[in-house]
Amino acid sequence: MKTSSIYLQNLTDEDFIKLYYFMNLMRQFENSVLNLYRQGKIVGGVYSGMGNEATAIGSAYALISTDYLFPMHRDSGAHFVKGQNLRTMMLQYLGKADSPTKGRDGSGHYADPKLRIYGNISHLGAMIPVAAGVALAIKYKNENNVVLNYIGEGGSNVGDFHEALAFASVLKLPLVLIIENNQYAYSTPVYKQTIARQFSDRAIGYGIPGVTIDGTDVLEVYSVCKEAIERARRGEGPSIIESVTMRMQGHAAYDDAWYVPKAELEKWREKDPIEKFEKLLLDKNILNESLKKEILVKIKSEIEDAVNFATNAPDPSPTENLFKVFMEIN
């Protein structure tokens, strides 16, 4: 997969600005989620994608609207790229009555069949076979859509990862799997997760392409994902992309990540995906200070609107209708 730069040539200034917008939106959305958690309004676990913005945004941006997105818990921005609106996401995170899951599940664990977004469950890797099944249906129906799914480097040890790739590779299914290697699986560093040179080498075992990319570079993420996605769309089967990033926060909001050396965080802070992209856009005169301000103000007001809307929305009440486990037969 080395022809990816051709995909960059097709990006317009408007695309660059959109990428920049979505990366900032993701970070500010997550900041607001964290605030709501600290206020006790969002309960349970809150998982940060700080450091993962280029990977989540660049990959999802490579999809077309009829493609399927199977994001993980550090990919909140991918939902927005795929068309999800902030109010709905905020309702979902707050467990409100009008959220997609009507309060029966939280965070990104919802499905939006219209937008073709299917959230993860907490069992790592469990969505990879499901994503493969959607890819199977695409092939079955002679459609030319693609499924984009994500897993962490830690989650790539789970059996479902391997079963799904064995399954999808043999059947040449249109599935692209991104391994978000963010250095830590909860507290466990990479060297305790594998002795392989890189996680993308796992592709060799399935006879499919596997590449490792700089997950802090949104353009690299976009172009390589685009190449893998278009390859899948042509019917050439699945591939793995290892996107190397850093989890800049703890595993969840309650975890201060004391086990991560300060120097390591400092090193990665210099590669902050948003700052890096912003500098590039400023250098290329695609972005200037006034446009930057305009974008950030827009994001701030969009998030304020979503927070106000969702925090004032009704909580669910335990009616019988919410406790059905079976769809009724007509």
Next chain:
Amino acid sequence: MPVLSYIEAISKGMWEEMERDESVFLLGEDIGTYGGAFKATKGFLEKFGEKRVIDTVIAESAIVGAAIGAALAGLKPIAEMQFADFVTNAFTQLVNNAAKTYFRWNIPLPIVVRLPSGGKIHGGPFHSLNPEAWFFHVPGLKIVAPATPYDAKGLIKAAIRDPNPVLYIEHKYLYRNIKGEVPDLDYVLPIGSADVKRSGVDLTVITYGSMLHWSLKAADRLYAEIGAETEIVDLRSLIPLDKDTIFKSVKKTGKALIVHEDTVTGGIGAEISALITENIFEYLDAPIMRVAALDTPVPYSPPLENYFLPDENKIFNALKKLNEY
């Protein structure tokens, strides 16, 4: 009316549904070219082609997970576990993904997972499993367990058309040992509806799957030897459970024996017993009794397996004791 074996009836039901609905397809290990370990899908590849009869890698979690994904995208997959025992490898996909989908997302998930189950085929600890109790406890999975060819066809068709995940428990001993009349018609039996397979006024047996046949023999013997008439309720579906039919029969007879091939502790019988005592205790004339397998893995050697499994004699003795109570 045509007479089919139990496995032929299952095959017939799947065949008809695949002819009728393009979105129905099969996936599993050795189901295509080989026709399935038990030949349930023999001839399907030739008729429906590789697209709809998919030989998969040996990866049960991927098989069930992919079935879930295909259903999310609008298809109606039938996944075969080669033996019910291997469904343990797909546990998370069933109990965390399939079972929780409608509750969380309010969208249909029409998958069928076929589970060739049960003992008396000398399969030993890893080829004889009755898996129902594990899944009986999980809200969100329907479970059917037919005992006759007629019910087997009607219920596989119902399972395929149901918008929810259905575990279809098919007993391996019945595959070729039980034959029966199966109309060459497009009939569908409702899931969640029990069937009284023998009527009587003195005792009730509540059972399903292979044990229906031993219970019928034991009931005939009880009548021949003692003259007591046993009513036999064949559950056919475990989830949803047809409580009304159970209660109606036990109210009439006042005595209930629950028979299942699965091991006794924490089995289906325990729940049925609790339901009876909670709801119609005042109708009981005797303690509820159970006949089930021993609380051990299924042993391999025939004398040990015979000792382990419930059978006609064990059911007869329990009925006799219950009748005398």
